[in-house]
Amino acid sequence: MPTTDRKKQRQGRDAAVQGTNDSSAVSKASAAARGYFHDVFLRHFVCKAARRAPLINRGYYVRWRAVDHCVRRFLQVTENCPKRQILSLGAGFDSLYFRLHADEALVRAVVFEVDFPDVTRRKAALIRSNIALRGMLDSHSPAPTGPVYVCSGQYRLIGLDVREESQVVEALDAAGLDWAAPTLLLSEVVLTYMETQWSDVVIRWAAKLLPQSVFVMYEQIHPHDPFGWIMQDHFLKLNSTLHALGRYPDTAAQRRRFLDKGWEQCVCLDMNDFYLGLVPEEERRRVEILEPFDEYEEWHQKCSHYFILTASRGSLMAQALLTRPTVSPVPSVRLSRSPVALSVKTLPVCLEGLGMASTLVRPGQVLLTGGSSRGGRVAVTRVLLRGQEGWRSVIVEPSVDFGVRLYHTATSGPGGGIVVYGGRSSPLNPVRGLFRVTLDPCGPPGPLDSGDRDAVKPRVERMVCTGDPPPPRWRHTATIVSHKGKDFLFVFGGKNESEAALGDGRFLCLDQQHWTEILVEGAAPEAHHSHSACSYQGGAVVFGGLDRWGVPLGDTVVLKPTDRGFSWERIEVQPPPVPRYSHSAHVIGEKLVVVGGVWLHSDGVPGVAVINLCTRSSVEFSLDTTSVPWPLMLHSFCSELTDSEEPELLLMGGGGNCFSFGTHFNPQPVTVDLRPALG
Numbered sequence: 001m002p003t004t005d006r007k008k009q010r011q012g013r014d015a016a017v018q019g020t021n022d023s024s025a026v027s028k029a030s031a032a033a034r035g036y037f038h039d040v041f042l043r044h045f046v047c048k049a050a051r052r053a054p055l056i057n058r059g060y061y062v063r064w065r066a067v068d069h070c071v072r073r074f075l076q077v078t079e080n081c082p083k084r085q086i087l088s089l090g091a092g093f094d095s096l097y098f099r100l101h102a103d104e105a106l107v108r109a110v111v112f113e114v115d116f117p118d119v120t121r122r123k124a125a126l127i128r129s130n131i132a133l134r135g136m137l138d139s140h141s142p143a144p145t146g147p148v149y150v151c152s153g154q155y156r157l158i159g160l161d162v163r164e165e166s167q168v169v170e171a172l173d174a175a176g177l178d179w180a181a182p183t184l185l186l187s188e189v190v191l192t193y194m195e196t197q198w199s200d201v202v203i204r205w206a207a208k209l210l211p212q213s214v215f216v217m218y219e220q221i222h223p224h225d226p227f228g229w230i231m232q233d234h235f236l237k238l239n240s241t242l243h244a245l246g247r248y249p250d251t252a253a254q255r256r257r258f259l260d261k262g263w264e265q266c267v268c269l270d271m272n273d274f275y276l277g278l279v280p281e282e283e284r285r286r287v288e289i290l291e292p293f294d295e296y297e298e299w300h301q302k303c304s305h306y307f308i309l310t311a312s313r314g315s316l317m318a319q320a321l322l323t324r325p326t327v328s329p330v331p332s333v334r335l336s337r338s339p340v341a342l343s344v345k346t347l348p349v350c351l352e353g354l355g356m357a358s359t360l361v362r363p364g365q366v367l368l369t370g371g372s373s374r375g376g377r378v379a380v381t382r383v384l385l386r387g388q389e390g391w392r393s394v395i396v397e398p399s400v401d402f403g404v405r406l407y408h409t410a411t412s413g414p415g416g417g418i419v420v421y422g423g424r425s426s427p428l429n430p431v432r433g434l435f436r437v438t439l440d441p442c443g444p445p446g447p448l449d450s451g452d453r454d455a456v457k458p459r460v461e462r463m464v465c466t467g468d469p470p471p472p473r474w475r476h477t478a479t480i481v482s483h484k485g486k487d488f489l490f491v492f493g494g495k496n497e498s499e500a501a502l503g504d505g506r507f508l509c510l511d512q513q514h515w516t517e518i519l520v521e522g523a524a525p526e527a528h529h530s531h532s533a534c535s536y537q538g539g540a541v542v543f544g545g546l547d548r549w550g551v552p553l554g555d556t557v558v559l560k561p562t563d564r565g566f567s568w569e570r571i572e573v574q575p576p577p578v579p580r581y582s583h584s585a586h587v588i589g590e591k592l593v594v595v596g597g598v599w600l601h602s603d604g605v606p607g608v609a610v611i612n613l614c615t616r617s618s619v620e621f622s623l624d625t626t627s628v629p630w631p632l633m634l635h636s637f638c639s640e641l642t643d644s645e646e647p648e649l650l651l652m653g654g655g656g657n658c659f660s661f662g663t664h665f666n667p668q669p670v671t672v673d674l675r676p677a678l679g
Contacts, residue, residue: 025093027052027060035290036061044130045093054291056660059302062275063218066308070216073321074184075105085183087112089162090190093123097155101136106154112177117159124149124157147171163198165205182316183213192219192244199244207262212314214321220305221250225605226631227301227658234661251307263311267322271303272600277325292427295657296546297582297598297635302659329551330600336575341624342608343673351393352665353653355406358638359418361439366640369420370405383456400460405431409478413510414487423474430472430496434463467515470506472496477533479540483518490540495529501548503527519565525557532585539566541592546581552600554579556611577609577618578602582635590614596634610677621677633664647674
C-alpha cells in the first residue's frame with residue numbers, strides 16, 4: 001500500500017478513536033447525574049446530556065471507581081514528596097484535574113493531560129469558554145506554547161501523538177514535566193486502539209523515561225467467548241479495532257506484558273475481582289439501590305471483560321496501589337474439564353427471546369411463554385412442535401392472556417396441566433397470580449406432522465388459591481415434590497422489587513389449590529435467585545444461583561422427603577463445580593446435568609457440568625459450537641430434554657444486553673448431544 005494511503009487510513013482510524021471520547025464523556029456524565037459518583041464538572045464537557053441505561057451507568061461507575069482508587073492511593077503514597085505528577089494519556093474530556101483541584105488533593109502536584117491535537121483543541125476551547133472551569137486555573141499562568149494548549153500552575157493540556165517517543169519527550173519537556181519526580185501514568189481504554197507494536201512502544205518508553213512511576217491501565221480482555229466477539233465486533237464497526245486483545249487476551253498476559261517491558265511489579269484484576277473484593281460492602285449496597293436493576297448476567301460479563309492494572313518502577317512506588325483481595329468473594333475453583341466436547345447443532349427454526357419459561361408438554365411438544373425480544377417485552381405464547389420434517393415454532397393465542405412476564409416458571413404437573421407462576425414485567429413490577437395451562441390440539445385427532453393442524457390451543461384458567469401465598473417474585477424455581485401421596489409445587493428463592501434475594505420455600509398443594517405449611521428441617525440454603533431446582537426422588541435438588549450480595553454459588557443441596565415433611569441436605573461434591581447462575585438443569589437417572597449460565601473467574605464460558613449425585617463427583621464438558629454461525633450465549637435461556645432415543649437437550653432463547661455494545665439474541669434453538677457426558 002502506498003505511504004499516502006496508509007497515512008490516510010491511519011488518520012481515519014485516529015478520527016474514529018477520537019469519536020469514542022464523546023460517547024464516553026456522555027456515559028460518565030450520566031452515571032454522575034444518577035449519583036453513582038460525585039463529579040460536578042463532567043457536565044461542562046458534554047454538549048447534550050443523555051440518561052444511559054442502568055447497566056451502562058454501573059459499568060462506568062466501576063471504571064471511575066477503579067481509576068479513582070489508584071489515583072487516591074498514589075496521592076497518599078507520595079504525600080510527603082516535594083513534587084509529584086499525574087500524566088494522563090488519551091485523557092479526552094476527563095475531568096480529573098478539576099475534581100482533584102476542588103477536593104484540594106493536588107498539593108505539590110501537577111496534572112498533565114495528553115491527547116490528539118484535535119481533541120485537546122476542543123477541550124481547551126470548552127475550558128476557556130466556561131467560567132467555572134476557567135476559574136479553576138491559575139490566574140497568572142504562563143502563556144501556552146507549541147503543543148501546549150492550556151498551561152496552568154497545576155494543569156497542562158498537551159496535543160500530541162503518544163506513539164512518537166521523540167515528540168512526547170520534546171512536548172513534555174516544554175510543558176515542564178519532571179522526569180525524576182514520582183509520576184502516575186493513566187491510560188483508560190487508550191493503548192488498545194493502537195496497533196500493538198505502538199502500544200508496546202508507549203509502555204516501554206514510559207518505563208525507561210520515568211524511573212519512579214506507576215502505570216495504571218483500564219482495558220478489555222477475553223476476546224474469544226461470545227461476549228468478547230460481540231464486543232470486538234462493536235468496535236470494528238466503529239473503525240476502532242481493539243488491537244491488544246489478540247496478543248494479550250487475559251490478565252496474566254497483560255501482567256507479563258508490563259514485566260517484559262521494564263516494569264518491576266504488576267498487579268492486574270478483572271473488574272469482578274475489583275468490585276467484589278476492593279469496593280467496600282457498604283459502598284456496593286449504596287450503588288446497587290440507585291436504580292432498578294435486573295441485568296446481573298450482563299453486568300458480570302462486562303466486568304469479566306475489563307481489567308484494572310497497576311505496574312510500578314522504583315523504590316518509592318513499591319507500595320502497591322492495587323492489591324489482590326486477601327479473601328476472594330468468589331474462591332478460585334480448579335476446573336475439572338473433560339477432554340471431550342459436546343456437539344451443538346442449530347435447528348432451522350426462527351425463535352428468539354430472553355427470560356422465557358418452557359416446559360415439555362408431551363413428546364415433541366414444548367410450550368414457551370413470555371420473555372422479551374427485539375421488539376421489547378412481549379406477551380407471546382409459542383409452541384415448538386416436532387414432526388417428521390423436524391421442529392417448527394407456532395405462535396398460539398391462549399384463551400386467557402398471560403400478560404407480559406419475564407423470568408417466571410412454567411411447571412408440568414404429574415396429572416397434566418402446566419402451572420405458570422411469578423415473573424415480572426419490569427424490575428419494579430412483579431407479576432401476581434397463577435395460571436393453569438392445558439394444551440388442546442386444534443383440529444381432528446392425528447399425528448402432529450399430518451399437516452391438517454398447524455398448532456395447538458392453550459386453555460388457560462386462573463388458579464384461585466387459598467392459604468398464605470408467598471411474596472411475588474421472579475428468578476425463582478418451581479418444582480414438583482411429593483408429600484403423603486400428594487403433589488406439591490415447591491416454590492423456592494428468587495427476588496422481587498424490595499428483596500435482593502429470597503430464601504423462603506413455599507408449598508402449593510395442586511389438588512386443593514392451597515398454600516400449605518410443611519415442616520422442613522435442616523439448614524436451608526442461603527437466600528438466592530437465578531438458581532436451578534429439579535424434581536429428585538420425591539424432593540428436589542437445588543444448584544447454584546446468585547446470593548443477595550451478587551456472588552455466584554456452587555452449592556448442591558437436596559430437599560429430601562421425610563416422614564414428617566422434608567429436610568435439607570448439602571452434598572459435598574468433589575471436585576467442587578464452578579459457582580454459576582442463570583443456568584438450567586435436569587436430572588437424568590442419578591446425574592444432575594447443569595447447562596450454561598454465567599460464572600466469574602474460570603476460562604471460557606460454562607458448557608455442561610455433570611454432577612453424579614451418588615458418587616458426589618463432577619466433571620465439566622465444554623461445548624463444540626463450531627457449527628453455530630453466531631455467538632451462542634447461554635444465559636436467560638430455557639432447555640428441555642427431548643424424547644429422542646439418544647439423550648439430547650433442546651436449548652431455546654437466551655442472550656442479553658452486551659453493555660453498550662448492543663443486544664444479542666440467539667436467533668435459533670440449538671441441540672446438545674449428551675451421550676458423551678452420560679456414558
